[in-house]
Amino acid sequence: MKKELTRQQYLDLYYYMRLNRAVEEMMVKLFRQNKIVGGLYSSLGQEAISVGTAYALEKKDWLAPMIRNIGALLVKGVRPRDVFMQHMAKYDSPTKGKDGTSHFGDLDNLHIVSPISMLGDLIPVMTGVAMAGRYLGQRIVAMTWIGDGGSSTGVFHEGLNFAAVQKAPFVLILENNLWAYSTPVRKQVPLENLADRAKAYGIESYIVDGNNVLAMYSTAKEAVEQARAGEGPILIEAKTFRRMGHAQHDPAEYVPKEMRAYWEARDPIALYEKFLTGENLLDAKGRKEIEEKINTLLAKERDFAENSPLPPPEFAETGVYCTGDDCHKIRAKWERPIAEVTPPRSSVEAVWTVPGFGSGKGSGGAHAPIHFGDTQPAETKPAEAGKSAVQAPAKAAAKKTVKAVPASASRKARR
Amino acid sequence: MKKELTRQQYLDLYYYMRLNRAVEEMMVKLFRQNKIVGGLYSSLGQEAISVGTAYALEKKDWLAPMIRNIGALLVKGVRPRDVFMQHMAKYDSPTKGKDGTSHFGDLDNLHIVSPISMLGDLIPVMTGVAMAGRYLGQRIVAMTWIGDGGSSTGVFHEGLNFAAVQKAPFVLILENNLWAYSTPVRKQVPLENLADRAKAYGIESYIVDGNNVLAMYSTAKEAVEQARAGEGPILIEAKTFRRMGHAQHDPAEYVPKEMRAYWEARDPIALYEKFLTGENLLDAKGRKEIEEKINTLLAKERDFAENSPLPPPEFAETGVYCTGDDCHKIRAKWERPIAEVTPPRSSVEAVWTVPGFGSGKGSGGAHAPIHFGDTQPAETKPAEAGKSAVQAPAKAAAKKTVKAVPASASRKARR
Amino acid sequence: MPGTNGSAPSGTQVTFLEAIKQAMFEEMERDPAVILMGEDVGVYGGAFKTSEGILERFGWERVIDTPISESAMIGAACGMSYLGLRPIVEMQFIDFIVCAFNQITNFVAKGHYLWNAPAPMVVRGPSGGGVHGGPFHSANPEMYFVHTPGLKVIYPSTPYDAKGLLKAAVRDNNPVLFFEHKFLYRRIKGELPAGDYTVPIGKAVVRRQGKHLTIISYAAMTHTSLEAGEALAKEGIEAEVVDLRTLLPLDEETILNSVKKTNKCLVVHEDTKTGGIAGEIAAILCEKAFGDLDGPLMRVTSLDTPVPYAPTLEEYFLPNAKKIFSAAKELARY
Amino acid sequence: MPGTNGSAPSGTQVTFLEAIKQAMFEEMERDPAVILMGEDVGVYGGAFKTSEGILERFGWERVIDTPISESAMIGAACGMSYLGLRPIVEMQFIDFIVCAFNQITNFVAKGHYLWNAPAPMVVRGPSGGGVHGGPFHSANPEMYFVHTPGLKVIYPSTPYDAKGLLKAAVRDNNPVLFFEHKFLYRRIKGELPAGDYTVPIGKAVVRRQGKHLTIISYAAMTHTSLEAGEALAKEGIEAEVVDLRTLLPLDEETILNSVKKTNKCLVVHEDTKTGGIAGEIAAILCEKAFGDLDGPLMRVTSLDTPVPYAPTLEEYFLPNAKKIFSAAKELARY
Numbered sequence A, B: 001m002k003k004e005l006t007r008q009q010y011l012d013l014y015y016y017m018r019l020n021r022a023v024e025e026m027m028v029k030l031f032r033q034n035k036i037v038g039g040l041y042s043s044l045g046q047e048a049i050s051v052g053t054a055y056a057l058e059k060k061d062w063l064a065p066m067i068r069n070i071g072a073l074l075v076k077g078v079r080p081r082d083v084f085m086q087h088m089a090k091y092d093s094p095t096k097g098k099d100g101t102s103h104f105g106d107l108d109n110l111h112i113v114s115p116i117s118m119l120g121d122l123i124p125v126m127t128g129v130a131m132a133g134r135y136l137g138q139r140i141v142a143m144t145w146i147g148d149g150g151s152s153t154g155v156f157h158e159g160l161n162f163a164a165v166q167k168a169p170f171v172l173i174l175e176n177n178l179w180a181y182s183t184p185v186r187k188q189v190p191l192e193n194l195a196d197r198a199k200a201y202g203i204e205s206y207i208v209d210g211n212n213v214l215a216m217y218s219t220a221k222e223a224v225e226q227a228r229a230g231e232g233p234i235l236i237e238a239k240t241f242r243r244m245g246h247a248q249h250d251p252a253e254y255v256p257k258e259m260r261a262y263w264e265a266r267d268p269i270a271l272y273e274k275f276l277t278g279e280n281l282l283d284a285k286g287r288k289e290i291e292e293k294i295n296t297l298l299a300k301e302r303d304f305a306e307n308s309p310l311p312p313p314e315f316a317e318t319g320v321y322c323t324g325d326d327c328h329k330i331r332a333k334w335e336r337p338i339a340e341v342t343p344p345r346s347s348v349e350a351v352w353t354v355p356g357f358g359s360g361k362g363s364g365g366a367h368a369p370i371h372f373g374d375t376q377p378a379e380t381k382p383a384e385a386g387k388s389a390v391q392a393p394a395k396a397a398a399k400k401t402v403k404a405v406p407a408s409a410s411r412k413a414r415r
Numbered sequence C, D: 001m002p003g004t005n006g007s008a009p010s011g012t013q014v015t016f017l018e019a020i021k022q023a024m025f026e027e028m029e030r031d032p033a034v035i036l037m038g039e040d041v042g043v044y045g046g047a048f049k050t051s052e053g054i055l056e057r058f059g060w061e062r063v064i065d066t067p068i069s070e071s072a073m074i075g076a077a078c079g080m081s082y083l084g085l086r087p088i089v090e091m092q093f094i095d096f097i098v099c100a101f102n103q104i105t106n107f108v109a110k111g112h113y114l115w116n117a118p119a120p121m122v123v124r125g126p127s128g129g130g131v132h133g134g135p136f137h138s139a140n141p142e143m144y145f146v147h148t149p150g151l152k153v154i155y156p157s158t159p160y161d162a163k164g165l166l167k168a169a170v171r172d173n174n175p176v177l178f179f180e181h182k183f184l185y186r187r188i189k190g191e192l193p194a195g196d197y198t199v200p201i202g203k204a205v206v207r208r209q210g211k212h213l214t215i216i217s218y219a220a221m222t223h224t225s226l227e228a229g230e231a232l233a234k235e236g237i238e239a240e241v242v243d244l245r246t247l248l249p250l251d252e253e254t255i256l257n258s259v260k261k262t263n264k265c266l267v268v269h270e271d272t273k274t275g276g277i278a279g280e281i282a283a284i285l286c287e288k289a290f291g292d293l294d295g296p297l298m299r300v301t302s303l304d305t306p307v308p309y310a311p312t313l314e315e316y317f318l319p320n321a322k323k324i325f326s327a328a329k330e331l332a333r334y
């Protein structure tokens, strides 16, 4: 992030934020015309997060969106028509009408995993994507998003803990927009900074102004490269606000007016425009051009979407199972010698080495790697779990939320 | 904890640790005689935890044991015969042979909730017990235990987070015995101190030497009284070691010999005996008396257990459903005026108040309580989630694992 | 929307949704041990507004807006029930009940059998398709729970039953799953009696008398079956329509009586086919009314697929009156 | 225990457990995309030692000891499968599969239908009762998954099938649940062919020819049914015993062929009764072989209760050869 962005990059970020907003504005119109099937979610005011973070990914990297990450899909290369058609349940949509909203993926080209509605479930799934990429030698990073509300799910915990144990190249963006449907964040999570969730897994975390696209981008970039370098998963908390209701049907009267006003004054696109203008990266003409480009594109994309048919009824019957090679040729893309992971090359001793205590299961002090035998060095920072027990009371004093055991009791412990 | 214990209390702790160990030793014998049905788990070397923590509870308080908390059951008043009969699947056992091991409870007298095998599930259940006790005005505390391994389950997270949001009077003891079956703690949790799990919920935590019964007791006592006072749930990490295999069948060869030796030298009963002797609380005669008392008791209890029959086969068919009042008269025990929680007394305004931002859902700045309207004052420390977003970069610098956003980016955010 | 106490003056037609709200209001007034818990059930009044006004009336202690933690809700409700409370837990959509599957099937369902601990609690929420909710907001998960001893499973079709059965569920000493077909919420109305009443759990009801065949159904499909019944009547086929109302325990008596009378049976459910309740009914009939069947047992159900999103697909996926009509006609020919 | 490559010399009798180990060894040797994940599967070799020696052979990257996080395992396996890996996930006991119920039924099962994403993965683990494992270590959760379109469900009864079906499961492009009845692990032996082979998913097999009635079963109950078949033969009743092997998709053809031949059907399963697979079979027979049945379809199953712990209770709870014998004798009288 030290290096400044190119002019093109600065403008890309602007373009995608505008595109994100324009796509969603057009969908609101379609919704009012009753052309959207089911609910419609909005990321108004959160565009900097989707765009800034997804822009930090390389083409080979993987992402999985949540409901408010249309912007990330657009950055990754999804066409607006696909977004429209998903919401209109059209036959030419990525899921051919079988699912809606941002529920679609692309395994082969864009490397997008489809979400399901159940919050948090993408976290272990993207951990698996990250682990598989590493195993295949692809040096990819996997990214997904979660809400303040979603961070209360059990699968958030299981997934992030597993990613941390495995040091998976995985970046999780926690969009703290202060509300989960009608529930304010402090009824959801008793923390001021949700980044503190990371402390339960010993992983790195960042807190970023979610309405600042440059901050989002640069932080995500740093995190992505850290993860790629093998430093393990990273949690980024983006502080922001959900400007619309949970979905179109929700007037969100439970949100204090003053709160909404406060955040409306901090619109991420307006803030970024000010910056671009101040840095002479954008003037009225440039802005006009971008607007026209987007308008022209979206009119075409919407027309395409509107003209696409609904799926034929009998299509409902098809596709529950993959029928084999004729349906999908499943091939792992190896970017390392397969011989590295096939016998007898990878024979190891099945022992645990516990720092300070040698190793178990017979073979004595052998230094079997704990983490990944062949591709990763054994962990060098010893956890010293065993030893820490006796030193615990002293160490504990340094922690903020951990109280030291009363000295008398701990003295007794050590006699 | 400031005040010293009475002589009787010191000796109680000793008695229960000895009883805990003797009960389990007797069960090992029964196991070798093929009189135990199913597996047999051991808490050898962890007795100080079960005994010290359960001893901090009052009679009206509730607990729920895990597999290594026979000691806690004994302290709460369970008879050794019940423990034996549970393991032998006898008809006179608390579950009449329908379940085994520590899987039994007692709602009416001892206030014990039965565990199930799935790890972590007790955490939300005991949170509910704690909340119900508060609602009924009973001023009780709920306690349960979890392993280092069990802390990786999703339900651990959901339960503790909910308890924290609700400030439930709940104490959770995390027995970090360094192994979960064959899996060493650092493959389970990437933390040196598992007490750090508490940081994800903004709750208090302690780290204690799990082999020091006085430290366990005094810490648990403090935590129980804090919880009872309404300060919310507390997590106590007890550092210890699982001296036996996961269960009787497991020789635990995966544990380094040096590690086992290290911990065997720190036996909690031996350490406590030294202390008691040094303080003139116990001499050879007193020790002998206690041993004899236990031996006599257990011989009788074992005889009773052995003489109890297996349940009659047809008993399997009964009891799937509660058949109504003839089966169970379910009555909440109110210790506060019921009128407090019945209309029209408890009418409130359904609004969220967000500190610094007024409140939502029409009624303007009304100060509707966020937490418990009638029994608890509204939270006074404002979360100020909204405001923290803009200040985040500055605040972040103070946190250990949270990196600050690069200054340039965050400056741009604020123009 | 009725007065603040939630009950309508008698003689008024109320919606299915209103009936559920009334049941909760009245049970919470009757018994301070009854509390309500779920995502957005308080200030917002529930995603479908089923609990609108309940927080205002009963306050923050009895109406708990929870984090997004289905296992925590179910677990906590179970713990509360051990102290004599009778919690009602709302799943925002019943689809999310699978996030607490272990808690429900292992902790909640087995406690009474294993250690004599009743868990009087109700888990309720909007279920079913037909409103283009897509694959994760249209679930009919009833069979997962019908196959779990220790639970009771209710799936009503009318406002009267919804109110009476929800009240019975709250008063039952066992854990009860209560499914509310969201297609019915605002589409179906009915008159409710003025006073307190319950509808017994475990009793089916004959919604239409007939003699040529029996159509067994429940929830939204009861209405679809009745619609088919009218069409069949025009062709001289009198279908008897049985509404199961409770799926566990199943009312074998009403099923057997009807089939012994008509000698033919068609089961209609919105749940997917393989492993649906039609199978269980087939087995019961084969065991206990084998000689009474004059024709094959037939099934009209949803397809064995996830619930698709597009209206064209969902319509094809779901049973409808036409499909029931054809099947019944074929069956009547035997 | 065979050589390090996991395969026994041909002609040797190997246990059911050994057959499973061989399948994993051979598939992992054949295809580097196959990996194994679960609690204690690596250094310890699995709670039942099903993966003993696999870590030594294939190393830390391919044999992953996980935290106690069933949802994380299943989710991660699903993600891995999207990149072309073929993970095998072990549940330490199959009972714990309900802790990942949402991941399996919503994420894993629906992906191909909804967005064309195949998830080639296998979830396997020890299941079933009869060894006094108690209510949380004896589960037969098959029907939860048979009722979930998008999954395949296998429950073998012999070492030969276990090995061949597990290999087929690993090579299948769909998510497969593979249940290993722990009662069979060390009690049942069989001879395995020397080379590679698979057993096709979705095909039942007739284990015993007969003409008086058909007994349909699977897993451990296949052996119990065969035992009853011997006793019945002594009384002149020749029972045909069908072993389903795969429960989803169900082999209707083999079922129908046998019942059309014997005209009578008894279904035996260790799973609890209500909502068990006997119902689905009853419905299929009613629909497709109605005229062929000369007697009621009968069921011998476990009781509708949790699995009790005490040997006396569990024995009463489970089906056994005597119960099958009596039911078959009664059925044969029709």
Ligand SMILES: Cc1ncc(C[n+]2csc(CCOP(=O)(O)OP(=O)(O)O)c2C)c(N)n1
Binding pocket: A068, A117, A118, A119, A146, A147, A148, A149, A150, A151, A153, A175, A177, A179, A180, A181, A242, A246, C039, C068, C069, C070, C092, C096, C099
């Ligand atoms: C497991 C689960 N429970 C409940 C829901 C219903 N639901 C959908 S979105 C939502 C609120 C999400 O809040 P948050 O995670 O903060 O994301 P945001 O909508 O603010 O972007 C809820 C409760 C769900 N999708 N999944």
Ligand SMILES: Cc1ncc(C[n+]2csc(CCOP(=O)(O)OP(=O)(O)O)c2C)c(N)n1
Binding pocket: B068, B117, B118, B119, B146, B147, B148, B149, B150, B151, B153, B175, B177, B179, B180, B181, B242, B246, D039, D068, D069, D070, D092, D096, D099
């Ligand atoms: C959800 C779940 N998954 C797996 C298991 C199987 N299991 C039983 S005990 C155990 C290890 C527990 O380790 P830990 O929590 O550290 O407790 P300890 O045995 O060390 O006391 C495992 C994996 C289980 N009981 N529950």
Ligand SMILES: [Mg+2]
Binding pocket: A147, A148, A149, A175, A176, A177, A178, A179, A180, A181, A242
């Ligand atoms: Mg949110």
Ligand SMILES: [Mg+2]
Binding pocket: B147, B148, B149, B175, B176, B177, B178, B179, B180, B181, B242
């Ligand atoms: Mg442990």
